[in-house]
Amino acid sequence: MxxxxxxxxxxxxxSDIRVMSLECDRVGGINLSQGVxxxxxxxxxxxxxxKAMESGDNFYTSCTGIPPLREALAKKLLSYNxxxxxxxxxxxxxxxxxxxxxxxxxxxxxxxxxxxxxxxFYGYHLHTLLAIGAKPVFxxxxxxxWHFDFSLLEKSITKKTRAILICTPSNPSGxxxxxxxxxxxxELCEKHDLIVFTDEIYEYFVYGDAKHTSPASLxxxxxxxxxxxxxxxxxxxxxxxxxxxxxxxxxxIPISHVNDLLYVCAPTPLQFGIxxxxxxxxxxxxxxxxxxxxxxxxxxxxxxDEIGLRPHIPQGAYYILADxxxxxxxxxxxxxxxxxxxxxxxxxPGRAFYHDGAGDNLIRFCFAKEQVDLxxxxxxxxxxxx
Ligand code: PLP
Numbered sequence: 001m002x003x004x005x006x007x008x009x010x011x012x013x014x015s016d017i018r019v020m021s022l023e024c025d026r027v028g029g030i031n032l033s034q035g036v037x038x039x040x041x042x043x044x045x046x047x048x049x050x051k052a053m054e055s056g057d058n059f060y061t062s063c064t065g066i067p068p069l070r071e072a073l074a075k076k077l078l079s080y081n082x083x084x085x086x087x088x089x090x091x092x093x094x095x096x097x098x099x100x101x102x103x104x105x106x107x108x109x110x111x112x113x114x115x116x117x118x119x120x121f122y123g124y125h126l127h128t129l130l131a132i133g134a135k136p137v138f139x140x141x142x143x144x145x146w147h148f149d150f151s152l153l154e155k156s157i158t159k160k161t162r163a164i165l166i167c168t169p170s171n172p173s174g175x176x177x178x179x180x181x182x183x184x185x186x187e188l189c190e191k192h193d194l195i196v197f198t199d200e201i202y203e204y205f206v207y208g209d210a211k212h213t214s215p216a217s218l219x220x221x222x223x224x225x226x227x228x229x230x231x232x233x234x235x236x237x238x239x240x241x242x243x244x245x246x247x248x249x250x251x252x253i254p255i256s257h258v259n260d261l262l263y264v265c266a267p268t269p270l271q272f273g274i275x276x277x278x279x280x281x282x283x284x285x286x287x288x289x290x291x292x293x294x295x296x297x298x299x300x301x302x303x304x305d306e307i308g309l310r311p312h313i314p315q316g317a318y319y320i321l322a323d324x325x326x327x328x329x330x331x332x333x334x335x336x337x338x339x340x341x342x343x344x345x346x347x348x349p350g351r352a353f354y355h356d357g358a359g360d361n362l363i364r365f366c367f368a369k370e371q372v373d374l375x376x377x378x379x380x381x382x383x384x385x386x
Contacts, residue, residue: 012131015123016352020336024346030377033336033346037318037368039236039292042285048276049240052269061268063260064252065093065244069271072278073244081203082217083227089249092256093271095263097201097230097243100255102128103262104226104245107254108195109134113162115197118148120321120353120362122171125199129165137161138355143312143321146175150184157188163195164188166215169202172321172353172364174314176210186221196225201243202317204234204286207294210315216246223248226255231274233318233368234289240270293318296367296374303378307385309363318368321350325361332360339363343380 020033052058064070070087077083077091085091094100101124109115111133117125119138129136137156141148164185168177177185189196198215206212216225230243243266245255259265297313300320304311310323329335332349340346350362367374 012127016349020346020348029340029344029346030373031346032365032377033348036238037233037236038370041236042277042281044280045235045273045277049269049273052272057269057272061265063265064256066271069093069275072275076278077246081214083214085246090252091244091246092252092259093244093266094259095241095266096232097199097228098124099263100228100243100245103255103259106132107258108251109162114158114160116156116164120172120359122167123352125165141175146173154188157192163197166198168200169206169316171317172319174317174319176206176316179213182213182215182218186218189224190220196221198225198227200229201233203229205290205293205318206316207297235277242266242270242274300367303381307381318366320365321362323361324363332363336363343383345377345380
C-alpha cells in the first residue's frame with residue numbers, strides 16, 4: 001500500500017525553530033531560538049501537583065477541567081483580565097493553550113472559512129488553521145511598533161471571513177494590542193459578525209507603559225471572543241500541558257466535546273498544581289517575573305544594538321525580532337546559520353513567521369533564559385564584531 005499523507009497536513013514539516021534547536025545541540029551552542037522558559041517552577045505549583053498525586057487524584061476528570069481550577073481561573077479572569085466567567089459554563093481547561101485553540105477552532109470553524117491572521121505570526125496558529133481546512137488571510141504588522149493598516153484589515157474581510165486571530169502580547173513581535181486598536185477591531189467584528197480568537201499566553205509579560213487588555217473585556221466583544229491562555233509560560237510548566245479557553249456557554253459546550261475527543265482531559269494532578277499556584281501566588285510574584293523579563297529584554301537589546309543586529313524592542317512576551325541585514329546570507333535561514341557558526345548562538349530565521357519570505361531580514365531571539373546562559377550568549381554574540 002502506498003502511503004499518502006493527509007492533505008490538510010500538507011506543508012506541516014519540521015519547523016525552523018526545531019531545526020535550529022537541533023543544530024544548536026549538534027554544535028554545543030547556546031539556544032536562544034526555542035521559546036522554552038528556563039526559569040524555576042514555583043514550589044507552590046509543584047507541591048500542589050505532588051499532593052494531588054499522593055492523595056490519589058490520578059484519574060480522568062471532566063473534559064472541562066477540575067472545579068477548583070475553573071474556580072481559580074474565574075477569579076483570576078475577573079481580577080486580572082476584567083472578564084466575567086462562570087466556572088461551570090464558560091471555561092474549558094485543555095492540553096495547553098495549543099490544545100485550547102485547536103479545540104476551539106475545530107468546534108467553531110468550517111472548512112473554507114477565512115480567518116484573519118496578523119503577520120508576523122506564531123507558526124502553530126497558522127498550522128492550526130490549515131489543519132482544520134480554514135484559510136488564513138494575512139494582515140501585516142510593521143516594525144518598529146508593529147502597527148497595521150486598518151483600511152487593509154477591513155479590505156481583507158470578505159463574505160467568507162469568519163474570525164480574526166489575535167496574539168497579544170505577540171509571539172514573535174512582542175506587539176501588545178492597544179485599546180484603540182482593539183476598539184477598531186471590535187467595530188469590524190460587529191459589522192461583519194466575526195469571532196475573535198485571542199491567544200494571551202504572555203499576558204503577564206508586558207513592559208514599560210504597555211498595558212495588557214483582553215479583547216473580551218470590551219463589552220461588545222465579550223460574547224464573540226474565545227480567550228485562550230495557560231500557565232506554560234507564567235509558571236514555567238511548558239511540559240505540563242495546562243491551558244484553557246473562555247467563551248460563552250453556547251460555544252464552550254461544543255469546544256469541550258472536541259477537547260474530550262482530542263485529549264479526554266488535561267493531566268489531573270497537574271491541574272491541581274496550577275490551581276494551587278493561582279490561589280497562593282501574590283501579585284508580587286507576577287510583578288517580579290515581569291521585572292526580571294524586562295531587565296533581560298533591556299540587556300539583550302543593548303547587546304544586539306552594539307553588534308549591529310538592530311532590535312525591534314518588544315513591548316511584551318519574551319522574544320525579539322532583530323534586523324539581520326548586516327549578516328551575510330541570502331535568506332534568514334542562512335543568516336541564522338551564519339550567526340550560529342560565528343558565535344554559537346542559535347536564533348530563529350524570520351521567514352518562520354511570514355507566509356512569503358518577508359521575514360528574510362529578521363531573526364528572532366528568546367530571552368526567557370537563566371542569567372548565566374544569557375551572559376554566555378552576550379559574550380559569544382560580541383564575537384560577531386571581532
Ligand atoms: N501561544 C503562543 C503565542 C506561544 O508562543 C506558545 C509557545 O511558545 C504557546 C501558545 C504554547 O502554549 P501551551 O504550552 O500552553 O500550549
